[in-house]
Amino acid sequence: MSCGQPHMIPLPVVGDQSQTSRLADELATAIHLGQLAPGAPLREVEIAESHGVSRTIVRAALQRLEAQGLAEIVLNKGARVRVVEAGSVDDMIELHVELTALAARQAAARATPAQLARIDQFVDMMEHVAEEAGSPQEFQHLRVGFARALFEAAGPVLAERLRSAAPVAPHHARAMEDVRDQAGQEEAAGLARDLLKAIEARSAEAAAKAAEKLLRRHADRTQAKPVKAPARTKARRAA
Numbered sequence: 001m002s003c004g005q006p007h008m009i010p011l012p013v014v015g016d017q018s019q020t021s022r023l024a025d026e027l028a029t030a031i032h033l034g035q036l037a038p039g040a041p042l043r044e045v046e047i048a049e050s051h052g053v054s055r056t057i058v059r060a061a062l063q064r065l066e067a068q069g070l071a072e073i074v075l076n077k078g079a080r081v082r083v084v085e086a087g088s089v090d091d092m093i094e095l096h097v098e099l100t101a102l103a104a105r106q107a108a109a110r111a112t113p114a115q116l117a118r119i120d121q122f123v124d125m126m127e128h129v130a131e132e133a134g135s136p137q138e139f140q141h142l143r144v145g146f147a148r149a150l151f152e153a154a155g156p157v158l159a160e161r162l163r164s165a166a167p168v169a170p171h172h173a174r175a176m177e178d179v180r181d182q183a184g185q186e187e188a189a190g191l192a193r194d195l196l197k198a199i200e201a202r203s204a205e206a207a208a209k210a211a212e213k214l215l216r217r218h219a220d221r222t223q224a225k226p227v228k229a230p231a232r233t234k235a236r237r238a239a
Contacts, residue, residue, distance in 0.1 A: 008141050009125060012118065012148040019053055024061040026051070031070050031081055032144050033137050034176060042071060042079040089223060097215045099162055100150070104195060104211035105204040107153035115153040116200060122146040123192050130185035139179045139188070146192055150211075153199070178221030191217060 011029065027047070030036045042065075044058045051058075062079045065071035069092075073079045084092065107115075122145040129139050151159045179185045191214040198207035 008138065009121065009145065011141070011145045012152055019057045020060040020064065023047075023051055023053060023057060024064040027061060027065060028068065028070055029141075029144065031065075032175070033140055036081050038081050038083045040081045042081065044078070093215065093219045097212050100147070100211045100215055101208040103151050103154040103158065103162055104199065104207035106155055106158055107150055108199045108202050108204040108207040110155050111153035111199055115149065116196075119146065119149045119153060119196050119199070122149055123189065123196050126185070126189040126192055130182060130189045133182035133185070136176045136180045136185075139185050140176050143179070143188070143192075150195075174222045176222075178218055184221060187217065188214075 011025075027036070027042070036042070042062055044055045044062075047053075047058045047061075048055045062071055062073060066073050066079070070082055071079050072082045107119075111119075122142050126139060126142045126146065129142060151162045154162065179188055191210070195207060195210040195214055198210045
């Protein structure tokens with residue numbers, strides 16, 4: 001039975017909070033929550049009218065989404081939500097694994113008590129939603145918040161780079177398939193808790209491994225063909 005309380009707690013702030021930054025963040029969140037599906041048109045006039053901003057602001061926001069890999073802008077055709085080709089998903093997953101592991105390592109070394117508390121807030125709510133078998137959109141919203149809070153804990157310079165290169169979670173058509181049922185939500189929340197524990201213990205390597213496990217699990221549950229970790233070749237010994 002639902003507790004009746006809202007689970008969509010505010011996401012960590014991204015960017016400079018200019019009109020462009022806020023609009024780009026709103027559109028990015030809508031994409032991550034499946035409200036804007038892959039291939040959906042992003043029409044300047046409609047967005048400008050619905051958000052009460054100029055088309056100049058809309059164009060700048062769409063350019064940010066394109067830089068994050070969330071949108072595609074085609075000359076004389078306009079913008080649309082990016083459609084990720086099946087052959088590109090593996091590489092995208094690898095990028096997210098490496099960058100999230102880097103964020104976890106840095107967070108283990110740098111996270112302040114306030115930043116740890118912020119990450120914990122999202123993990124607590126993920127566990128709560130999983131216990132209630134909440135909607136995948138609610139869980140995905142919290143997963144976005146968890147990733148943003150993790151990036152922030154990695155330090156301001158790295159956080160900005162991470163947001164551009166790896167915007168929260170690998171985005172593709174099946175991105176929420178792993179949290180559509182209670183078992184999937186419970187597993188994802190448990191792995192997020194393990195990652196937080198490693199960061200709290202100030203164990204950089206344990207945090208990196210926990211981050212990789214979290215992302216690999218996401219890949220395995222959302223792809224028709226599980227994504228395997230790349231083989232690590234050992235350096236040859238000198239003769």
